[in-house]
Amino acid sequence: MAEPNSKPNTTVFAPWTDPDAVPLIRFRNVTKRFGDFTAIDDLTLDIYEREFFALLGPSGCGKTTMMRMLAGFENPTEGRIEIGGQDMANVPPNLRAVNMMFQSYALFPHLSVYDNIAFGLKRSDMPKEQIPDRVNEMLRLTRLERFAKRKPHQISGGQRQRVALARSLAKAPKLLLLDEPLGALDKKLREETQFELMDIQEKTGTTFVIVTHDQEEAMTVASRVAVMDAGVIKQVDTPPAIYETPNSVYVADFIGDVNLIEGTAAKTGEHAYEITYAEGVDPIKVTECEHEIAEGAKVTFAIRPEKIVVTQDPPEDRANAMQGKIIDIGYLGNLSTYHVELPGGQMVKATMTNASRISRRDYTWEDTVWLGFRSSAGVVLSE
Amino acid sequence: MRRLSWFNATSLTIGFAFLYMPMIILVVYSFNESKLVTVWAGFSTKWYGELFRNEAFLDAAWVTLRVAVFSSTLATILGTAAAYVLVRGGKFFGKTLFSGMIYAPLVMPDVILGLSLLLLFIAVGLDRGMLTIILAHTTFAMCYVAVVVSSRLVSFDRSLEEAALDLGCTPWDAFRSVTLPIIAPAVVSGWLLGFTLSLDDLVIASFTSGPSSTTLPIKIFSAVRLGVSPEINALSSILIGFVTIGVITFSISTKRAVVRRKREENAVM
């Protein structure tokens, strides 16, 4: 879903908007079945060179199967996969210019850090005398110089993760696959490592495809995110587009926190609709709606909690205003989430920054408050 | 830390006394001066001397040793291949039969195994001798090796092999440079198991040996069938001594490796 006014240009990296760009990876109508179970269902997807592409979805959605097909551990039941224009059917893993970083890291326990990194190089056509230079380069890149002689069990989890990365990058693959690369790290280390990964991806210019179930991770690192469910890609887009303009209830609900209000749509103008969600209250006014919606269609209005303001008095500067009662307040320190019940019984979450101290807050449990949001703040979803 | 209750302490003491008493008595009486095994007549090492002058025993020991080395080596190769096929081979025609043939010899009475192998050797016209014992021992030892190695392979992280393939190994290269070094301890214990089983076997060897290839257990059996002999006590003591030293060394060295590894892992944390 490309934005209509964005043009291919040289400063922003967005090859997917360029009709002349040749994708590095093409999935063409790929289906993968394991017995009766369909892991991937008729999937078509292009991934471009130098992209940091994230496959995001709950466990069992088929994202790992897609990655294993790229690495060559599984073959598609139907359809074809091309890498760099070559059909990959029947190319065994060891002959693909693709490397993978495993979820468990899969470091060889009997080899030192140095030998783990050199493992792939020794099996490539690289001249023997160049191998040490390359290994040392990788050790420097991942800041592991001091640990070269250690065995995998003698280093920490974060260091192991970096060895796995160095090992898979050593052969300078066209494509690097990362299977939940940060899953085994604790939260703080994970955040640091995310930026390190982006940095290394930029430095080496390798195409990265990452599989993750952690939406924050996908949003942080990826140039584009594919949201998957039950073997189907629901949406492929940049992180902001996925977050701001999800194309389905599933995507809206899977990424971040969202309020979903069901109602009936009525057209009021160019790209403008009104959504009636309850009797006796004003309908929700929506503008900037890009897709056409049939008159009277059942739709879901999705709006992020942080796009709603909570006020004591009716908000003057918001197109939509609705009154409700505070049922619950979730205090998170920097933020508070208000759970507000509308007259029809619909619950709406609104997140406010705690700009002033909590004791100065004007409203609390059981208070009646106003919720306000702009007509462009949410999206209308028909599926 | 837990302490032993008197009940547990008693059952351990009685249990281990029961396990070790007969062997200790046997070793003690191997140093008995008297020909009568049950009457103590002073310390002597003369039975050990007799033993080493007994050509028949020495010959049998030499046959047994060669049989054990050959059959356990062959069994290790076949058994490791069988374990690999069983755990990693995917589906193939007759896999159930194959795994049945691996597990059945573990519990099959020796008399049946021995009889059936003998009848096979006669049917194909193979003269009984060292070769037939080696073939027979290889067959049952490979099943033990397969079980030991496959239990290691089951707990083996499959992605290690995939990583090797991903980094450019052919399947054979991946097996040789990644799988084999990691399962090596299991392969070694499989070999040791096969070796001791072969050293120890009486029944199958009796069926499959020829007149020129008497093994030590056959020799011992025919000597002790009639009664107790101090020479056999001496021989048994030597064998027990070897096994004890072997097992203790092996378990101390593996325990050391485990302790060292734990310490290193803790140092990282």
Next chain:
Amino acid sequence: MRRAALILLPYSWLIALFLVPFLIVIKISLSDIALAIPPYTPNLDLSQGWAGIKDFLSQLDLDNFKFLTTDDLYWKAYLSSLRIALLSTFLTLCVAYPLAYGMARAPDEWRPTLMMLVILPFWSSFLIRVYSWKAILANEGLLNQFLMLIRVIDEPLTILNTPTAVYIGIVYTYLPFMVLPLYSALEKLDGSLLEAAEDLGCTRFQAFWLVTFPLSRNGIIAGCFLVFIPVMGEFVIPALLGGSQTLMIGKVLWEEFFSNRDWPVASAVAVILLAILVIPIVLFQRNEEKQREAEG
């Protein structure tokens, strides 16, 4: 292709040296004894083609099996083996359970040593371990000397060459086979389960009976099969300790083969023994597979 070679090598070995020999045993059990080399008839003559095979098949019969039912030596031996195997499996369990339990409850740092102490006899010669009892159980043996010394008995007890000696020998030699699976089942047991049971009002013994014992069931089953199946066909122990009084089928088979040189009858004895053991062997494998799946 390498994969095919890897499968074929152990596969064909086992077919040639495990499966085919059984078929031969079955075939010979249907043949008749003869004063010839080999000492049975008929012999398959493939040079005569299809007629040869037909002729060969027509001469096979169930006479040996009929013979086994007429001579009561055989069915008595089967029954006696069954009784000895069942009772000695139970006795081994009774001896092994407290030992395995004590090991599992012992302080952590003792356990590897205790484990090694159980494995050590397992590695040393079976024959020697059986033999070591001969000097102890004989009429003038050490046990009788000891008992007379402390004046429990006046006359030496006859233990050697009786079924009692066989039971002692079986329990002794098969003890590690029972202790190891029991120990591995008991060791996994979480101590807090017992505390929870006591907390909920069980006495110590009830906690054992209602929690520990059911949870060690897999170990008990595995251990019993590991003892019962090989004991059914045991030869060495009855031969060395049982004397002429103890009838066991393994010994009968041995004598039929080596003393009487009646190969067809020995084969028939083996076929029936195998038929008896097929059910426990299959059950044992199921149990093992189930456990492997549960752990894997």
